[in-house]
Amino acid sequence: MSVFSRGTASRSRVRTVIGGIAIAGASALVLAGCAGGGGTAEPSEPAAPTEDLALKIGTILPQTGSLSFLGPPEEAGVGLAAQEVNDYADTSGVTIDDIVWGDSGDTDNKAYATTIQTLISEGVTAAIGAASSGVTKLFLDDAVAAGIITFSPANTSLDFTSWDDNGLYWRTAPSDTLQGEVLGNLLAEDGHSNVAVLYQNDSYGTGLNDVFQEVFTGTGGTIVEEQSYNTGDTTFDAQISALLASNPDAILLITFDEIYTIGPALLAAGYPADQLYLVDGNLKNFGSDAKWPAAASMEGAKGTTPAGPIEADEEFQTAVSDWWVAEGNEKLTDFSYANESYDAVILLALASLAAGSTEPADVAAKLQEVSGGSGDGEKCTTYAECVDIILGGGVADYDGKSGPVTFDENGDPTEATVGIFQFGADNLFERIG
Known part of the structure; x- marks a missing residue:
């Protein structure tokens, strides 16, 4: 198949979020010794x-x-x-x-x-x-x-x-490790102290939740409720009721497409959108998504996802x-x-x-x-x-x-950036850090 013909056949630790930009680089990771030195020899033909x-x-x-x-x-x-x-x-x-x-x-x-x-x-x-x-x-x-x-x-x-x-x-x-730390610091810096979490019970959800909770509680925050669900679940009434009953000042949702059910349900129950936090698995432009109810406003909600440097490369x-x-x-x-x-x-x-x-x-x-x-x-x-x-x-x-990427011996990048995004009145997100 030609490269021009598409067929169908066939996240390094940081302790602070500085200026809204979350970066894990060689210095932040205490992994400077793994980075390439950047040779200075004159290039030859x-x-x-x-x-x-x-x-x-x-x-x-x-x-x-x-x-x-x-x-x-x-x-x-x-x-x-x-x-x-x-x-x-x-x-x-x-x-x-x-x-x-x-x-x-x-x-x-x-x-x-x-x-x-x-x-x-x-x-x-x-x-x-x-x-x-x-x-x-x-x-x-x-x-x-x-x-x-x-x-x-x-x-x-x-x-x-x-x-x-x-x-x-x-x-x-x-x-x-990186996204979890960014989330923990972000919620703390946003002034939240009593947070509830709903996470997908798989390696992605449990891993991200564990790092988030370690970092957030390390800042003095409290996890007031923790709920999970299994892949394939379609009903989340019990989890949502438990989250709301804990009276959290923020809710972190670590999900995939289940956000289409969970997000609108939380909003319909009166939970404020600006106290919701999303992750890479569910950060979507809902305003351009026919599956998202038009009345479910996500204005003020925030989310994180690995991204390039903050200087947006519009040309790319x-x-x-x-x-x-x-x-x-x-x-x-x-x-x-x-x-x-x-x-x-x-x-x-x-x-x-x-x-x-x-x-x-x-x-x-x-x-x-x-x-x-x-x-x-x-x-x-x-x-x-x-x-x-x-x-x-x-x-x-x-x-x-x-x-910069800069792989270590395990094939992991040691320099990366996690972007912070926020939803506007149009239910579309923009990068803020």
């Missing part, structure tokens, strides 16, 4: 590539299921990056001529089970996905056994840091949306994890070039280096700049659309 490298990748991203709203920006990020790699192929020798697009679905509809086997049989170097940590856990061992790279733009579960993956699992999204978002539209789709209104998806593909292409190979193990062995996590490389912010450094005999240290 890039050499001709020694061989052509046809890199084959596949996607296992949510076209269906409870995270399907993340699919379009993620797939568009992948497609745009592949297009840029191909645009520079005459110089680099690296091409991505074939993307095998696939659906991850979710733990309920299990689309991932068919997709991962398709990607393995197609002989991809890397599978981009999944978005859901719970879904990735269900196929990761199969991918590792098959010897292919799994590269997620959105997995945040803490469990992946210590997964037995033979060095084949990588992610551009920071673990939930326009390019991502234009790629998506060119595929016959409507303009993107949500760009969640587009940055991380784009960076995943760029890093794979750079690692392939640095390795002189498209073999998964060879590519994986270079991913930490090209991210700046090892090798004392020279900083570069575009694919072309990084290619020229590598072809000139140097080591590239890519700082991408999602941030």
Whole structure:
């Protein structure tokens, strides 16, 4: 399948939120020793590539299921990056001529089970996905056994840091340690002291909830009620009643699509929207969503999600949306994890070039280096700049659309940003930090 043809076949610790911007960088993480040094050597003329490298990748991203709203920006990020790699192929020798697009679905509809086997049989170097940590856990061992790279733009579960993956699992999204700390500090700085939490009872929900509660209570706050639900549940009356009965001054909702039931129910019961807090799994532009009741105003509600640096790259978002539209789709209104998806593909292409190979193990062995996590490389912010450094005999240290990345030995980014967003009267959110 052509890279230009999309088919269906187939979250590092910080203790404070400064100025509304939540950043986990090498210094904040006390991981400065892991960061690339940013070489200062004068660049030389890039050499001709020694061989052509046809890199084959596949996607296992949510076209269906409870995270399907993340699919379009993620797939568009992948497609745009592949297009840029191909645009520079005459110089680099690296091409991505074939993307095998696939659906991850979710733990309920299990689309991932068919997709991962398709990607393995197609002989991809890397599978981009999944978005859901719970879904990735269900196929990761199969991918590792098959010897292919799994590269997620959105997995945040803490469990992946210590997964037995033979060095084949990588992610551009920071673990939930970061988002949980940002949330804890945000609610405390907003003046809340008695908070109730409703969370999804899976690795994502429990991990994020645990970190949030540790940080929030560490600031002197109190968790006055804690409720959970299981994937597939459709009725939340008991949980909502318990939350409201605890008389909290804020409620944190760690959910996926269940927000469509839980959010309106809380608002209908009279709970103030400006005391609701959302997370990456449910932060959506409800004002442009036909599934959201028009009378359910979220004005003042806040949410967090991993994002690029606060200086919004409108040019990048326009390019991502234009790629998506060119595929016959409507303009993107949500760009969640587009940055991380784009960076995943760029890093794979750079690692392939640095390795002189498209073999998964060879590519994986270079991913930490090209991210700046090892090798004392020279900083570069575009694919072309990084290619020229590598072809000139140097080591590239890519700082991408999602941030510096800087992988550690576990495949986790050690420098990342979590954005803070707030809903307006139109039920659309804007970044405030």
